[in-house]
Amino acid sequence: MKIRALTLSLVSVATLAGAVPPAANAQGLRAAGVPQAPRLSSPSVTLPAPGAGTVTRSADFIVAVVNSEPITNNDVQIRMERTRAQMEAQGVRLPPQDVLAKEALERLIMDKILLQNAKEMGLKVDSYAVSQAVKSVAQQNKLSEEDMYRRLAADGISKEQFREELRNQMLVQRLRERDVDARVKVSEFDIDQYLREQRSASAGAAAANADINLGHILIAVPEGASNELIEAQREKAKKLMAEIRSGKDFFAAARESSDAADASQGGLMGLRSVDRYPELFVQATQKAAIGSLVGPVQSPAGFHILKVVDRTLSGVPSVAVQSHVRHILLRIGAQLSEEQAAQRLEDYRSRIASGQATFEALAREYSQDGSAQGGGDLGWAGPGRYVPEFEQVVESLQPGQISQPILSRFGMHLIQLIDRREVKLSQREQREMVRDLVREKKLDEAYVHWQQEARAQAYVEYREPPQ
The missing domain is CATH 3.10.50.40 (Chitinase A; domain 3)
Structure with missing residues (x-):
């Protein structure tokens, strides 16, 4: 089967690794009234089709400078080729060459601005988080990591370059979660207004x-x-x-x-x-x-x-698939690195598998959040209840299965799916799902404004046009 074109979208990578942990209590849950990054129904980071990354490079030259950092013609050509391959794989009609070049350059400028801002704020992505992201990309493409790197190398993308691209996009995502998400609030009035608009829109609509x-x-x-x-x-x-x-x-x-x-x-x-x-x-x-x-x-x-x-017709689901999960959370900090936390959770997982301990007992003893007293039990939850990086793992598990250690914005988790069911939602649960829908819309709008602000504050000098 033909492998789709490489897509390293900012939001896609958000599902692969956590952001800066907030000071509030954390269970991998969306706290009531606390906005989180938008969810994707099917996050996808895929590899290029054979030959998709091959670019015939002419003599390189600088096409733009962003806060003293250059963007070269080759940078633009590589981005154009990836965009072209992706659009062709999706059956999307390609724009004219000059339009494609202009769009590629503007995206590179925006990426560089946001990455510079993330680094200025001291945000970092540890190697463990990058490795976790790499593993997720390989799994999405149903390849081993070795086969994936071979495919990338055939298209001129080295292992180091691929990891660095993932790291950069995860940095920008953490910046977004720090700067954008805190701006977005969803009130009860917002929910009521959304429901009124949906009822009005559907009043005369056909099924x-x-x-x-x-x-x-x-x-x-x-x-x-x-x-x-x-x-x-x-x-x-x-x-x-x-x-x-x-x-x-x-x-x-x-x-x-x-x-x-x-x-x-x-x-x-x-x-x-x-x-x-x-x-x-x-x-x-x-x-x-x-x-x-x-x-x-x-x-x-x-x-x-x-x-x-x-x-x-109202835009609010009446039924949903709910998951019943428990977890163990270890917080990352000066006393515990991501790698150390993952090793501890791997040890807990082995002890559970060998029958030396139960998940509940280990959660009560070691988990560092409010669910510890109940053996890590988070109860039944529908779509949107957990942050994306946590929910992605929950959705991939079978009942009874225990995940590998997973990093979220709250810390390192070990997750067990207890059961899954399809239920009719109560009015309160429907309103919570509407809250997520409204939040996603507001986040998208806030993200656009945030980018515009960052672009306006940056120094950008255009040199020669891309060729």
């Missing part, structure tokens, strides 16, 4: 305009596949669908068998308007009831199995 949440499993078909392989994949999809109809958990099946980027989230694509879904998916599910299964549906990418998880 086709409803927001929907689909579960998705992709059985991929490679480009140029033979008729025999296509039929084999079709049969594989039919067999998997029959297993789900016979009682196999859809979300477990997605994690085990789906070739889509959202597989680690159990195939959940998230509640969104129909215009943000592929037309093929909308047409296939428009008459399907909540909870029903549709497919296999064929597309050029392969065969899709779809589950209608929720449908709503």
Whole structure:
């Protein structure tokens, strides 16, 4: 199957490592009224297709200076080539060359400004966090780290360069969480206003305009596949669908068998308007009831199995998949480094696996947050309750499974998924989900303004145009 173009987006990398830990009490949870970074329904950091990173370089020269740091023509060409490969892989029409060059240069300028600001504030990303991010990227692409580095090297991206790019983007994300998130507040009035707007907008709308949440499993078909392989994949999809109809958990099946980027989230694509879904998916599910299964549906990418998880005209889900988890938290500081905390949690994990101790007992003894007294139990929680880097791990676990040590903005965690269920949400729970939706919208707006402010305060000198 063709591997997608390299995407090292700022927000994507936010799910891979934690930000600066706040002073408030921390359980990996979103504290009521405390804004967090926006969540992505399917975070994706993917590798370039073979040859995607190959750039024919001319003589290099400086095209811009940002606060005394240069950006070269080669820098722009590399960014353009990655953007071009990504757009082609997604089937997006390419803009003219001069427009692509201008956009690439402006993104490089903005990246450099934010990175400079992060370093001026003394923000750092330890090697452990970078290694954790690298491991996550490899897992997303279903490759070993060695194979991933070989793929990158074939496209002219060294191991050191890749790690440095991840480190830089994680630095900027920590800057954002420090400078932007604290600005955003969501009041009860904001929630009421959102609900009024949604009711007004949906009053005369047809059901086709409803927001929907689909579960998705992709059985991929490679480009140029033979008729025999296509039929084999079709049969594989039919067999998997029959297993789900016979009682196999859809979300477990997605994690085990789906070739889509959202597989680690159990195939959940998230509640969104129909215009943000592929037309093929909308047409296939428009008459399907909540909870029903549709497919296999064929597309050029392969065969899709779809589950209608929720449908709503108000923009507020009526049902959600909840997870019951417990955790052990070790805070990072002068007395405990990230690597030391990870080693301790690895030891706890081994002791649990060997039967020498229980998760609950170790949590009561060692966990450094308010859940310790209850054996680390965080109760039942739906989407959006945990910060993204914590939630991503929870969604990847099977009931009873214990994670590897995971770094979040609060510290180092060991997480166990106790169980998972699908429930009808109470009015209070629906309002909390609306709070997350409103927060995401406000965060996006605040992030744009923040970038504009940073750009206005920086010194940028344009030299020769990129060639």
